[in-house]
Structures are given as C-alpha cells and as structure tokens.
Amino acid sequence: MPSSRTEIAGIEMQNPTILASGILGQTGESILRVFKEGGAGCAVTKSIGIEPRDGHGNPCALELDNSLINAMGLPNPGIDAFGDEIKIALKSGKPVIGSIFASTPEDFATLAGKMEDFGAHAVELNLSCPHAEKYGLEVGTDPGRVGDILAAVKSKVKIPVFSKISAMVPDIRGLAKTIEASGGDGIVAINTLKAMKIEPEIGKPVLRNVYGGLSGPAIKPVGVMCVFEISREVKIPVIGVGGITTGADAIEYFMAGASAIQIGSGVHYRGIDVFKKVNAEIIKFMEAHGYDDLSQLIGMARGV
Amino acid sequence: MHIAAVKKIIDECENTKTILFDWNIEAKPGQFVMVWLPDVDEVPMSLSHLSGTKGITVEKVGEATAAIHKLKPGDKIGIRGPFGNGFSKAGSSGDSRSSNKILAIGGGTGIAPLAPTVEKWAAEGCEITCAIGGNTKSKLLFSERLKNTGSSVHVATDDGSDGHNGFVTEVAEKLLSEQKFDRIITCGPEPMTVIMVQLASRFEVPIQCSLERYMKCGFGICGSCSIGGFRVCKDGPVFDGRLLSSLAEF
Incomplete structure (x- = not known):
C-alpha cells in the first residue's frame, strides 16, 4: 500500500492531515478526540495569547453557500492556563503544534517559550487572523514586522517555528522569502479570507464583529494558488490549508507544493473523522495512479 | 439563516x-x-x-x-x-431496548424541550409519566400541556405551593422505586441532572439528559461548548447518562 507518511521540519507524521488552528483545539480532550476518533496525523491548538480573552460576541459563525464565515475573535484561556491542555493532548503520542498570537515580537517570543516548555513539538505563529484588532493579519502584512517577530521567536526556542500567513497580503512571495531568510522553519497558507455577510431582510451585517473570516470549499482555489506561489519561492516546507474536505482537495495542495495539509471547516462538512476519510482518499488516489510515496506528488504541478 | x-x-x-x-x-x-x-x-x-x-x-x-x-x-x-441530536426513543448505540414506558423529568425552563417530546411520543403510543419542578406554582411550565397528552403529571415546587414540597428528583426517586420504566429523559438545571443520572444508575434505567452550555458556532467547529471533548451543540445536547458519568467535567 502506498505511504502517506510525511515530515515537516523534522516532525514525523503518520499521515499528512493536521487539525487546523481554531477548530476544536481549545481543550486537550477535544484534541485527543481529533486524534483518536478523527485520525489526524498532527494537531494545531487554538491560537493562544498572553492573557485570557473572551473573543467576539454572537453571532460569530454562520454557514453560507459552500463556505463558513466566523468571527470568533481569538477566544482563549491565556498561555498560563494552557499547559495542562497541551499535556492532555500529548497523551496521544502524536505531534501537537501550539498556535500563538501577539502584537509584539517580545510577546510572541514569550508565548513560544511557554509552548516549548509545555512540550509542544512546534509553534505556529498566527500572522493572519482577519478579524481581531491588533493581532493576526494586522501584524502579518508587513514583511519587516514579520521578520522581527521571527527573529525574536527563533532566538527563544529550539522547536520548529511555522508562520501561518494570509492570502490577503500585497506580496505573498516577498513575505515568504522574508520568512525563510529570518529562519522560519515552514509556512502555513492560508488563513480565512476577510469577509462579511449582510442579511437583506434585516438590513444589517449579521456578525457582531461585522467582519469575519471565510473558510470552506469556496476558498480552496485561493489556497492552492498561494501554496503554489510560495513553494516556488522558498525551500522551507509549506503546509496547505483552505477548503480541504476530500482527498482530491489535498492532492491539489500536494501538487502545488504542500508537504502536509490542514483541515478545519472540513470537520463541519464531513465530521470529526474527516482526517481519516481524507487520508484514505489520498492513499486510494496514490494507489490508482501508481504512487508509492507522498513525496512523489509534492510540487508536481510546479513544473519548475 | x-x-x-x-x-x-x-x-x-x-x-x-x-x-x-x-x-x-x-x-x-x-x-x-x-x-x-x-x-x-x-x-x-x-x-x-x-x-x-x-x-x-x-x-x-x-x-x-x-x-x-x-x-x-x-x-x-x-x-x-x-x-444537535435531540431525544431518541430508540436510545443510543449499545442500548437497543424499545421504550414504551417513559419517565420525563423536567426542571424550570428545562421543561421546554421535554413538552414537544412527550407530545410526539405519547401520540406514537408511549406511556409517559412526567414529573416537573419549579420554584413556585406560578413558575411551573407546561403542566396543562403535558396533562393534555394523556400522561400522568407529577409536580414539585421548592416552596410547596403546588404538589410535592421539595425537589422534583425526590418525586422521580419515588416513581422509580414504585414502577419499572424503560427509559428516562430529563432536562433542567445541572444539579438536577446530576442527581437524575445517579438515580438512573441506581435503578438501572437508561437515561438521556439534555445539557445546556454557552454556545458560539452551534454546529460543532469552535469547541466553546465542549465537555470532556464532546460538543454539547453537535454531539449533544442530549447525552446518555453513562457517558456523562464518565466525564470529569460533569
């Protein structure tokens, strides 16, 4: 049988499906369930900040045609309360990546240090959440600022540092090059796209925060394009995310250059075991097309 | 929407x-x-x-x-x-007993989801006994509506202004010791639900409990209503009592 094992910056994964940040990743028990029942090869926690945060008020999530829109607003218990959750998640024996958000290089470094102390296998810098003031996309658009953040984090921790970036930046190739040059160990692309929904019968935006992030099948072509562009530009591994619900979606991302993929909204579309299903579909595709190893697919469509 | x-x-x-x-x-x-x-x-x-x-x-x-x-x-x-999943007459997996004789226990506004359940199941031929509780007579919800289904309805109030003077769980305990039920369904304040799960275990009757949690997305992705890894909005809000007993957070 073909192998879908993969490796990113030294992190070995039994299969290339990763729980994306923000989905079910706020408690260790939820992450354990995503591994055990869901079959994920790796999981990223919810984004954690220095202080506890409630996030935006309701409504904060909606189902639209072929997409979801959410404005959770980075709710989290704060880094100091999160160590126990990581410890529970690590009982799985699978790699756990700690997602962190901050607005300064110093705070990013502090958070990364604590994630490393808790036992996280890597950290993922949230440089791309589109609906939280002063965080996410607001710090992740300017390559100079991203470079400063990476320099601070890299000097603090030994575990790999992944940067999750947005498609909504002026120059994604330039940003990717900066991340590589600043010592980044991998790039995760993409986050949700900034979006909103107005209810015609009411005449108002539905989300309490007005703006949210669009996810789900509708954004997949944008994600594939970004992974394609980034992986042509840099040698560090790329993790593809955005609208993946099937093995065929994942294959597109691999062919664009992703070494692994993340699934978030797919949990809604196909259930917690979406990881198991997608991995089985990847293997079935490889079998049908005569591939033995996932590495044969990665970057295939880039041409070079 | x-x-x-x-x-x-x-x-x-x-x-x-x-x-x-x-x-x-x-x-x-x-x-x-x-x-x-x-x-x-x-x-x-x-x-x-x-x-x-x-x-x-x-x-x-x-x-x-x-x-x-x-x-x-x-x-x-x-x-x-x-x-969410709703109440199930067939029960959860591993519990395939058909249930014709049902005990429905509700407290406060927890009676709201029980009433349509009792109406539907009574119309389908179930024999249902209801016990409902509230602070006082003027706050008891749906007692007439439940009686109109042909079910027997027992009442408890904290101040004794109607029915049993005390908790509805005390009425439930008496009913369980006197009669054999195929299934219990319950919804109400969590301390009431905790006692009902204990009673169900003692009397060896399967119980389905509807839980309440603060919710954000409602469709199972944000995780804000998780209890022991289970999402109240998606895996619940109705949970089997045996599952709840195994969760530290319950």
Whole structure:
C-alpha cells in the first residue's frame, strides 16, 4: 500500500492531515478526540495569547453557500492556563503544534517559550487572523514586522517555528522569502479570507464583529494558488490549508507544493473523522495512479 | 439563516413567554436553534414547539432574554439550525431496548424541550409519566400541556405551593422505586441532572439528559461548548447518562 507518511521540519507524521488552528483545539480532550476518533496525523491548538480573552460576541459563525464565515475573535484561556491542555493532548503520542498570537515580537517570543516548555513539538505563529484588532493579519502584512517577530521567536526556542500567513497580503512571495531568510522553519497558507455577510431582510451585517473570516470549499482555489506561489519561492516546507474536505482537495495542495495539509471547516462538512476519510482518499488516489510515496506528488504541478 | 417574523406571543407562566414563528423545516424533539436578535445577541434556545409553527419558550434572565421578551408580533428574528441530536426513543448505540414506558423529568425552563417530546411520543403510543419542578406554582411550565397528552403529571415546587414540597428528583426517586420504566429523559438545571443520572444508575434505567452550555458556532467547529471533548451543540445536547458519568467535567 502506498505511504502517506510525511515530515515537516523534522516532525514525523503518520499521515499528512493536521487539525487546523481554531477548530476544536481549545481543550486537550477535544484534541485527543481529533486524534483518536478523527485520525489526524498532527494537531494545531487554538491560537493562544498572553492573557485570557473572551473573543467576539454572537453571532460569530454562520454557514453560507459552500463556505463558513466566523468571527470568533481569538477566544482563549491565556498561555498560563494552557499547559495542562497541551499535556492532555500529548497523551496521544502524536505531534501537537501550539498556535500563538501577539502584537509584539517580545510577546510572541514569550508565548513560544511557554509552548516549548509545555512540550509542544512546534509553534505556529498566527500572522493572519482577519478579524481581531491588533493581532493576526494586522501584524502579518508587513514583511519587516514579520521578520522581527521571527527573529525574536527563533532566538527563544529550539522547536520548529511555522508562520501561518494570509492570502490577503500585497506580496505573498516577498513575505515568504522574508520568512525563510529570518529562519522560519515552514509556512502555513492560508488563513480565512476577510469577509462579511449582510442579511437583506434585516438590513444589517449579521456578525457582531461585522467582519469575519471565510473558510470552506469556496476558498480552496485561493489556497492552492498561494501554496503554489510560495513553494516556488522558498525551500522551507509549506503546509496547505483552505477548503480541504476530500482527498482530491489535498492532492491539489500536494501538487502545488504542500508537504502536509490542514483541515478545519472540513470537520463541519464531513465530521470529526474527516482526517481519516481524507487520508484514505489520498492513499486510494496514490494507489490508482501508481504512487508509492507522498513525496512523489509534492510540487508536481510546479513544473519548475 | 432563516429570517422569521414573530407570529404570536404567549405568556406561559411568571417571567416566561413563548415566541411562535413560521418555519417550514423538520426538527426533532430536543433539538435547539440559535436565535439572533439584531443589535443584541444570538443565543441557543430549545424548540418548545415543533409542528409547522415553531416556538421557543424563554425565561427572562439577562439581556438577550429580555430582548426576546420585548418582541412583538411581526418583529423579525434570525434563526439558525435546527442543531444537535435531540431525544431518541430508540436510545443510543449499545442500548437497543424499545421504550414504551417513559419517565420525563423536567426542571424550570428545562421543561421546554421535554413538552414537544412527550407530545410526539405519547401520540406514537408511549406511556409517559412526567414529573416537573419549579420554584413556585406560578413558575411551573407546561403542566396543562403535558396533562393534555394523556400522561400522568407529577409536580414539585421548592416552596410547596403546588404538589410535592421539595425537589422534583425526590418525586422521580419515588416513581422509580414504585414502577419499572424503560427509559428516562430529563432536562433542567445541572444539579438536577446530576442527581437524575445517579438515580438512573441506581435503578438501572437508561437515561438521556439534555445539557445546556454557552454556545458560539452551534454546529460543532469552535469547541466553546465542549465537555470532556464532546460538543454539547453537535454531539449533544442530549447525552446518555453513562457517558456523562464518565466525564470529569460533569
């Protein structure tokens, strides 16, 4: 049988499906369930900040045609309360990546240090959440600022540092090059796209925060394009995310250059075991097309 | 999101109103909806009326519920759902007993999702015994509605103004010691549910409990309502008592 094992910056994964940040990743028990029942090869926690945060008020999530829109607003218990959750998640024996958000290089470094102390296998810098003031996309658009953040984090921790970036930046190739040059160990692309929904019968935006992030099948072509562009530009591994619900979606991302993929909204579309299903579909595709190893697919469509 | 105009408002009991609206969608007893009040909030509410006209029954306890109480016929609200699993007559996996003799235990506004369940199952031929509790007689919800299903209805009030003077769980304990039931369904304050799970275990009767948690997305992705890795909005809100007993957070 073909192998879908993969490796990113030294992190070995039994299969290339990763729980994306923000989905079910706020408690260790939820992450354990995503591994055990869901079959994920790796999981990223919810984004954690220095202080506890409630996030935006309701409504904060909606189902639209072929997409979801959410404005959770980075709710989290704060880094100091999160160590126990990581410890529970690590009982799985699978790699756990700690997602962190901050607005300064110093705070990013502090958070990364604590994630490393808790036992996280890597950290993922949230440089791309589109609906939280002063965080996410607001710090992740300017390559100079991203470079400063990476320099601070890299000097603090030994575990790999992944940067999750947005498609909504002026120059994604330039940003990717900066991340590589600043010592980044991998790039995760993409986050949700900034979006909103107005209810015609009411005449108002539905989300309490007005703006949210669009996810789900509708954004997949944008994600594939970004992974394609980034992986042509840099040698560090790329993790593809955005609208993946099937093995065929994942294959597109691999062919664009992703070494692994993340699934978030797919949990809604196909259930917690979406990881198991997608991995089985990847293997079935490889079998049908005569591939033995996932590495044969990665970057295939880039041409070079 | 479905935008509904409020069709009718019913004063049910002290501080509690039912809001009826038209919504042509299939909903199961025990399911809930997210109710959007523009400019105020969006809150989870069990459906208390399930036929072509749907309804929610709401006690005024905070800002969002106060806004619901201010609604007038014709006002527009947003509805997402129906969400969650609902009560099941067949029981959860590993429990395939058919259940004809059912004990329904409700406390406060927890009676809201029980009432349509009892109505539906009674119409399908189940023999149902209800025990409902509240602080005082004027706050007891749906006692007439439950009696109209042909079920026997036992009442408990904290102040003794109606029925048993004390907790509804005490009535439940007496019923369980006198009669054999195939299944218990319950919804109410969590301390009541905890006692009901213990009683169900002692009397060896399967129990389904509807839980309440603060919810954000409503469809199982954000994880804000998780209890021991299970999502109240998606895996619940109705849980088997044996599962709940195994969770540290319950």
